[in-house]
Structures are given as structure tokens and as C-alpha cells.
Amino acid sequence: MGAAVRREVRAVLQVLLGAAVLHISLFSELYLRYVRKALRPYLVATGVLLVLIGLVSAVCVVRDLWRGGQHDDDHGHAHAHHGHAHGGSRIAWLLTLPVLGIFLIAPDALGAYTAQRSVDTTVKPAGAGGFPPLAATDPLPLRLADFDALALWDSNASLKGRRVELTGFATPKKDGGWYLARLTISCCAADAQTSKVEIRGVGAPPSGAWVRIVGIWQPDGPPGQGGALPVLAAQQLTGTSEPGDPYE
Structure with a gap:
């Protein structure tokens, strides 16, 4: 039995x-x-x-x-x-x-708690420096990971002067200010990597709040070098709901 x-x-x-x-x-x-x-x-x-x-x-x-x-x-x-x-x-x-x-x-999907406790894991993409031309759309919608890659590694500075639109969730910086963040997965949530963009010019939403931001890339260093920081000078911030697929 x-x-x-x-x-x-x-x-x-x-x-x-x-x-x-x-x-x-x-x-x-x-x-x-x-x-x-x-x-x-x-x-x-x-x-x-x-x-x-x-x-x-x-x-x-x-x-x-x-x-x-x-x-x-x-x-x-x-x-x-x-x-x-x-x-x-x-x-x-x-x-x-x-x-x-x-x-x-x-x-809940992984979000602000995970992003706040991780570093920016944007890595140099294969063939960096040879990015395809950007669409003429204004503002230009971009994945957060793509914005980071262009800001950090595009030696042609194709983002310069372009208005871009990014979607992600807010996460605070340790020394004040805030990031717009998004998690990227290759297979499953266990391998999630964090993309972050420092937002300047607008106040921080509540941690974890999903927002859509339009702004202009503000380089803090020469593109193509690790010292360049992904920074966005925000012009417009709009609250939005969490996407059906929260990961990029």
C-alpha cells in the first residue's frame, strides 16, 4: 500500500x-x-x-x-x-x-530589485564600429541594450543629436539620480543581463515604475571607449504599463 x-x-x-x-x-x-x-x-x-x-x-x-x-x-x-x-x-x-x-x-518578472543590485553588463558587440545606419524616425525607438551598445561602442557617434525613445523601468542610483533599466535574456530569466541608461533632466519615478522616455544622448566620453557612459538628457517622460514581454 x-x-x-x-x-x-x-x-x-x-x-x-x-x-x-x-x-x-x-x-x-x-x-x-x-x-x-x-x-x-x-x-x-x-x-x-x-x-x-x-x-x-x-x-x-x-x-x-x-x-x-x-x-x-x-x-x-x-x-x-x-x-x-x-x-x-x-x-x-x-x-x-x-x-x-x-x-x-x-x-512578477525580474525588475528593479535585480537591476539595482547588478552592474551594467553591456558588452562590446561583435563588429563594433560597423553599426548599420539608423532609421530617420524622430524620435527613434530603440531597445535599451541597443542604445547602450551605440553609446558605448559606435565610433561614428550616430546617436549624436538624435532624439530617441526608450522604454524601461526606473531604478535608483546609489549616489543619487536614477537609471532607466531593462533586462535582456538569452534563454531564461536565470541568465538575465542588465542594461542601464542614466537619466538626467527629469525627476525619478518610483522604483520599478515603467516609463517611456524621449531624449537626446549626452556623451560623457568619446564613443568606442569603455569610459563613455550611456546618458540620456530627457525631454519627455510618460508612464506606461509593463509590456507583455518584460525582457528585451
Whole structure:
């Protein structure tokens, strides 16, 4: 009986975990708080597989229980083993709580807390100095990571005098002032990298608030050198809601 109970818990966990994966990837966009959009088909396939495995396991457990389960000839040993398994199964059932939490609680994406405790991780892109021409749009919408790369490494200073539009969340500087920040992921939230732009000319919104800013790049050093700082002289600040995909 103890073995059957353990298998039952395992089957329930597999079904619940698979259903949770399907819930966040197939019926909502919560998965974007964990992984990139391109991984959605793999999440759906994983969720379906987990549910199927759990259902097959559950059918096997029910079949064994219907046939009378497994018996131990040593009744004293069986009784002790049953008590141990029963206590272990109660603990195992607690493992369902985190899975159920996915259905009941929508987790927040990484944000200001992470960005405030990380350094600017903008790295020199491959072929830096040979950036493609920028569109003539005014203001020019840019990803925060792209703005950082251009500000730090574009030796042609193509941002000079251009009005750009950036979207991100506010995070305070340790020595006063604030950054506009955004997190970039290659695969999942665990590998998130932080892009930051120092904002000057407007007061800081509350930490974590999402805003859209129009402004002009203010170089603090010659482009193409690590001493150049990504700074934006803000002309306009507008509050906005968190994007469906919070990562770049």
C-alpha cells in the first residue's frame, strides 16, 4: 500500500506540474516571465508529456489498488513500513503547494530589485564600429541594450543629436539620480543581463515604475571607449504599463 501511495503522489505531482506548464505557456503569457518567446513550443510539449505520464501512472496505481495492492507476509514489518510510508506521503503532498501556487499567484518578472543590485553588463558587440545606419524616425525607438551598445561602442557617434525613445523601468542610483533599466535574456530569466541608461533632466519615478522616455544622448566620453557612459538628457517622460514581454 505504501508503494502505491508514493506512486499516487508522484502521479498527481506530474499531472499538476504538466498542467501548470500548460497554464503559463498555452493559456496565458506568464511563461514570458521565465523564458524567451521562442521556447513556447517546447514548454507546451513538455507540459503535455508530463500530463500524459502522470495520467498513465495514475491508471497503473488504480489498477494495482483494484487488484488488492501489494501485501507483506510479515504483518509487523508491513505495519511499520506502512506508517513510515504514510508519514512520508504526507510530506510528499506538500510538494504540490508550489505547483498550485502557479495557478493562484502570478509571479512578477525580474525588475528593479535585480537591476539595482547588478552592474551594467553591456558588452562590446561583435563588429563594433560597423553599426548599420539608423532609421530617420524622430524620435527613434530603440531597445535599451541597443542604445547602450551605440553609446558605448559606435565610433561614428550616430546617436549624436538624435532624439530617441526608450522604454524601461526606473531604478535608483546609489549616489543619487536614477537609471532607466531593462533586462535582456538569452534563454531564461536565470541568465538575465542588465542594461542601464542614466537619466538626467527629469525627476525619478518610483522604483520599478515603467516609463517611456524621449531624449537626446549626452556623451560623457568619446564613443568606442569603455569610459563613455550611456546618458540620456530627457525631454519627455510618460508612464506606461509593463509590456507583455518584460525582457528585451
